Amino acid sequence: xxxxxxxxxxxxxxxxxxxxxxxxxxxxxxxxxxxxxxxxxxxxxxxxxxxxxxxxxxxxxxxxxxxxxxxxxxxxxxxxxxxxxxxxxxxxxxxxxxxxxxxxxxxxxxxxxxxxxxxxxxxxxxxxxxxxxxxxxxxxxxxxxxxxxxxxxxxxxxxxxxxxxxxxxxxxxxxxxxxxxxxxxxxxxxxxxxxxxxxxxxxxxxxxxxxxxxxxxxxxxxxxxxxxxxxxxxxxxxxxxxxxxxxxxxxxxxxxxxxxxxxxxxxxxxxxxxxxxxxxxxxxxxxxxxxxxxx
Numbered sequence: 287x288x289x290x291x292x293x294x295x296x297x298x299x300x301x302x303x304x305x306x307x308x309x310x311x312x313x314x315x316x317x318x319x320x321x322x323x324x325x326x327x328x329x330x331x332x333x334x335x336x337x338x339x340x341x342x343x344x345x346x347x348x349x350x351x352x353x354x355x356x357x358x359x360x361x362x363x364x365x366x367x368x369x370x371x372x373x374x375x376x377x378x379x380x381x382x383x384x385x386x387x388x389x390x391x392x393x394x395x396x397x398x399x400x401x402x403x404x405x406x407x408x409x410x411x412x413x414x415x416x417x418x419x420x421x422x423x424x425x426x427x428x429x430x431x432x433x434x435x436x437x438x439x440x441x442x443x444x445x446x447x448x449x450x451x452x453x454x455x456x457x458x459x460x461x462x463x464x465x466x467x468x469x470x471x472x473x474x475x476x477x478x479x480x481x482x483x484x485x486x487x488x489x490x491x492x493x494x495x496x497x498x499x500x501x502x503x504x505x506x507x508x509x510x511x512x513x514x515x516x517x518x519x520x521x522x523x524x525x526x527x528x529x530x531x532x533x534x535x536x537x538x539x540x541x542x543x544x545x546x547x548x549x550x551x552x553x554x555x556x557x558x559x560x561x562x563x564x565x566x567x568x569x570x571x572x573x574x575x576x577x578x579x580x581x
Contacts, residue, residue: 294386294577295359297346298569299339301326301366302393303414303434303443304491304541308342309566310350310360318352320566321345325491327414329368329433332377339364340384357384363573364388365396365565367415370431389576393565394419394431400568401537401561408533409561410524413540414494416441418524420533427531430524434490439520442494442542448513449500450485450493454478456509464507469499501545517542518549525554537561 293313300307306326310318323341325334340357347356362385369375370392378390394417398409408420408427415438417431434443449470456467457478471477473496474484484492503510525536536557538547547558 291352293359294361295356296570296573296577297343297360297362297385298396298566298571298573299326299342299362299364299366300393300396300565300569301335301339301342301364303327303330303367304494306338306342307566308339308346309570310343310346311570317350319346319349321347321349325367325414325489327367327490328374328378330489332374332381335366335368335378336381336383339366343385358386360385361573361577362386362388363396363569363571363576364390365393365569365572366390367393368433370417370428387573387577389572391569391572392417392419392428392431394428395426396568396572397539397565398537398568399571400563400565401539402535403562404571406533407559408525408528408531408536410440410521410528410536410538411540412440412442412521412538412542412546414438414442414490415444416521416524416540418528420528420531420536422532427528427533429527434493440517440524440542440546441540442497443490444493445500445513445517445542446493446496448516449496449510450474450481452509452513454481461509464503464509466499466503466507466510469503470496473499497542514545515549518546519551521546522550522554525550525557529557533557535559539564 326338418429420427453467453470455461456463474481500510
C-alpha cells in the first residue's frame with residue numbers, strides 16, 4: 287500500500303523543449319512523487335507533447351507507489367512549450383488524454399504562477415528557449431518565445447547554434463580558434479562536413495546540448511565569454527521590458543538562469559527576486575483552480 291489510494295490527485299507538468307518534469311500531490315498537498323520524461327514542445331508534435339506529459343506523470347505516480355491506473359484520478363495542469371500560438375494550442379487540446387481533467391497553459395505562464403505564489407510579477411525563463419511573461423493588475427504581458435528558428439535569444443538552443451557557428455568560422459580561419467571551437471567540433475563529429483550532417487538531423491534540444499560548452503570554456507576562451515555576454519544582454523532586454531509593463535519583481539528561471547545572472551547589467555539585476563516556487567507548483571495550482579471551477 288502506498289498511502290495514496292483513493293481520492294483525487296493533482297498533477298503539475300513543466301513541459302519544456304528539452305525535458306518534461308511532473309509532480310503529483312494529493313488533495314491535502316502532500317507530495318506523491320516526481321517524474322521525468324523527454325521534450326514536451328507542442329511545436330514538435332502535439333501528440334508527442336501529451337505522450338511526454340503522460341510518461342512523466344506515470345513516473346511520478348510510480349515514485350509514490352501508484353500504478354498507471356491512477357492516471358484517471360489526476361487533475362492535470364500542463365505547462366507546455368509551444369502553445370502560445372492559437373493553432374498549436376488547438377492541436378494539443380484535440381489530443382486525447384487519460385486524466386480526470388486537463389488544463390493547458392504555456393510553460394512560462396505556469397512558471398510565473400509558481401514563482402510569485404499566484405501573485406503579480408514577471409518571469410524570464412531561459413531553458414532550451416527563452417520567453418518573458420508577467421501578470422500585472424490582472425493583465426498578462428508576454429514577449430519572446432517565438433521559437434528556435436526566429437527567436438528565443440538567451441536560451442540554450444540559440445546559444446548552441448551560435449557556438450557551432452563560431453566553431454565553423456574558426457575552422458575556416460575567420461575567427462581565432464580556441465578550446466571552445468575544438469570542443470564543439472568534436473561534439474558534432476570532428477569536422478565541418480560532419481557538422482553539416484549533424485545539423486541536418488539536429489533538434490533544438492540537440493543544439494541546447496552544445497550550450498554548456500560555452501560555459502565550460504568561458505574562463506579560458508574569449509569567444510565563449512563573448513557569446514555568453516551576448517546571450518545575457520538579450521535576457522536583460524526581456525527583464526527590462528517586463529519592468530516597463532509594471533512588473534516590480536522579476537524572477538529568472540531555467541537551466542541557464544545561474545549562468546546569465548552574474549552577467550546581467552545592474553539595472554536588470556536589481557529587479558530580480560528569488561522564486562517562491564517552480565513551474566510544476568504553478569501547474570498544480572492551475573489544476574486545482576480548474577478542478578474548483580464550476581463545470
